[in-house]
Structure formats: C-alpha cells, structure tokens
Amino acid sequence: DAGITQSPRHKVTETGTPVTLRCHQTENHRYMYWYRQDPGHGLRLIHYSYGVKDTDKGEVSDGYSVSRSKTEDFLLTLESATSSQTSVYFCAISGNTDTQYFGPGTRLTVL
Amino acid sequence: SQQGEEDPQALSIQEGENATMNCSYKTSINNLQWYRQNSGRGLVHLILIRSNEREKHSGRLRVTLDTSKKSSSLLITASRAADTASYFCATDRTGNQFYFGTGTSLTVIP
Numbered sequence: 001d002a003g004i005t006q007s008p009r010h011k012v013t014e015t016g017t018p019v020t021l022r023c024h025q026t027e028n029h030r031y032m033y034w035y036r037q038d039p040g041h042g043l044r045l046i047h048y049s050y051g052v053k054d055t056d057k058g059e060v061s062d063g064y065s066v067s068r069s070k071t072e073d074f075l076l077t078l079e080s081a082t083s084s085q086t087s088v089y090f091c092a093i094s095g096n097t098d099t100q101y102f103g104p105g106t107r108l109t110v111l
Numbered sequence: 112s113q114q115g116e117e118d119p120q121a122l123s124i125q126e127g128e129n130a131t132m133n134c135s136y137k138t139s140i141n142n143l144q145w146y147r148q149n150s151g152r153g154l155v156h157l158i159l160i161r162s163n164e165r166e167k168h169s170g171r172l173r174v175t176l177d178t179s180k181k182s183s184s185l186l187i188t189a190s191r192a193a194d195t196a197s198y199f200c201a202t203d204r205t206g207n208q209f210y211f212g213t214g215t216s217l218t219v220i221p
Contacts, residue, residue, distance in 0.1 A: 020117065031207050033219060042199065043154070043211035058208065090153055098142055102153030 003027050006091050014111050019078040021106050022094075023091030029101075031094040032074040034066060036087040037105075045091065049074055062107040072085075081110045117200055117215040125220050131189040132215040134200030135180075143176055144201045145185050148214070154199060157185075190219045 013019050023032060032050055035043040035058075038095030045058030047066040055066050065077045065084060077087055091103040118133045134143070142161045146154040160167045160176045160183065165173045171184040187194055199212040202209060 034206075035211075040213060042213035045208060046212075048208060067194075077153060098144070098159060098207070099156045100146075100154075100201075100209065101145075101156070102146075104153050105151075 004091060004093055004101055006089075006102040007018050008079075008106060009104065010107045012107045012109045013081050017082050018065075018111045019081050019108065019110075020087055021076045021108070023074040023076070023093075025074075027093060027095070027101070028071060029093040029095045030071075032068065033092040033094070033100065034064070034074065034076045035092065036060065036063060036085075037090060038087050046070055046075045046076065046089075053106065081108075082109050117212045118144075118168050120214060121212070121216045121218075123218040124190055126190060126192055128190055128217070130190050130194070130217055132185050132198055132217070133165075134183045134185070134212055135201075136183075136202045137181065137202075139178075142201045142203050143183050144203075144209070145172075145174060145183075146201060146211075148197045148198045148199065150196070152172065154185065157198075159208075173221045190217075192221045 006026045007022045010056045016094040033048040034046040037043050044097045046064050049055045067075045086109050089106045092100040117137050144159045145157045153165045158169045158174050160174050171188045176183045195218050197216045199211050199214045201209040201211045
C-alpha cells in the first residue's frame with residue numbers, strides 16, 4: 001500500500017457538530033483528493049489539492065472545507081455536520097502518473 | 112452527473128470463468144483507468160489505458176477502449192475467488208481530477 005493513512009477510521013457524531021478528517025501521506029505526492037462513497041453513487045469528488053495551500057472544489061463540495069498547510073496533510077472539515085453527510089470518506093493521492101492511491105477510508109455517521 | 116457508468120451492476124460467475132464488465136462515458140478523455148475495491152477497503156489501481164491505445168494487458172486483465180463509442184471493457188480471465196470485489200472505471204477531466212462510475216460488483220463462486 002502507498003503511504004497514506006486516514007484518521008479517524010470511524011466516527012459517530014451529532015448533527016450540528018464540526019468534524020475534521022485527516023489524510024496523511026508519506027509519498028510526497030503533489031495531488032490529494034477527498035471523495036465520499038455512497039451506495040448508488042460511486043465515488044464523488046468533494047475537494048482536491050494540487051499543492052500546499054492550493055485547493056479547489058469538486059462536484060459535491062457544499063458543506064465541506066479543506067486545508068493543506070503542508071505537503072503531507074490534507075484536512076477535510078464539516079463545519080456543521082448533517083445526516084446527509086453520513087458516508088464513507090476516502091482520501092487519495094496522485095503524483096504525475098494519473099494513478100491514484102487510496103487510503104483505507106473513514107466511516108462517518110451523523111446522528 | 113457522473114462521467115463513467117459501469118455495466119452490469121452485479122455479476123456472478125464460477126471460478127475459472129471469464130468476467131467482462133463495461134464502462135461508458137460521456138465526454139472526450141485523455142485516459143481511462145480501472146480500479147478494484149475489496150469490501151471495506153480503499154480502491155486499488157489496476158490498469159490505465161490512454162485515449163490513443165485500443166487494448167492493454169496486465170496479467171489476467173485485458174482492457175479495451177473504443178473512443179468512438181466512448182466505452183471501455185475490462186476482462187478478467189480465469190477468475191479466482193480472490194477476484195471477488197467491486198470494479199470501477201475512472202475517466203480523467205481537467206486539473207488532474209477523475210470521475211468514477213458506480214461500479215460493478217463481481218462475485219466469483221469457488
């Protein structure tokens with residue numbers, strides 16, 4: 001497996017609370033991505049980063065923000081979690097070869 | 112809307128048989144990739160085919176790409192129980208972003 005970890009791996013939280021998910025890589029890859037995976041929808045891109053402090057929105061970015069203050073870390077924040085954000089969240093990294101390497105995922109439940 | 116759509120949604124075969132799954136997409140691409148996801152795990156890259164390629168092989172995997180029909184197929188030959196997983200196609204878009212389909216769930220029965 002590529003050197004990519006996600007934390008926490010599981011989280012249960014309540015509606016309205018802020019949540020931050022962390023993605024950490026040891027590969028020094030330029031690109032980092034946050035996806036969510038839901039039944040019937042496949043993987044959908046939330047936000048991505050193409051360098052330190054350089055981020056952009058994906059197709060389902062509403063309600064999410066990201067930050068990348070150093071190459072190895074990419075944080076996904078849910079400012080005020082809602083039940084519709086219950087999902088499995090995957091981080092991925094990519095160098096210059098188009099191949100993406102995925103983390104193990106974070107299962108988030110918003111009650 | 113999603114760029115890639117896999118077909119069939121689910122496939123069940125006996126061990127030793129070949130498995131074929133298809134992916135259709137909507138707009139022009141530079142490359143198309145196939146990924147595998149075992150239950151409860153992240154996706155793993157299998158193979159990439161570029162728009163100027165028509166066929167590519169990797170071990171028991173054979174991928175074809177027909178840009179005129181905007182479709183690709185993944186063939187797994189001599190399937191094994193360990194091939195049981197979900198398979199996704201991903202197409203590139205600008206800025207090193209990718210669209211993933213909803214996946215084909217493959218079950219290989221021992």
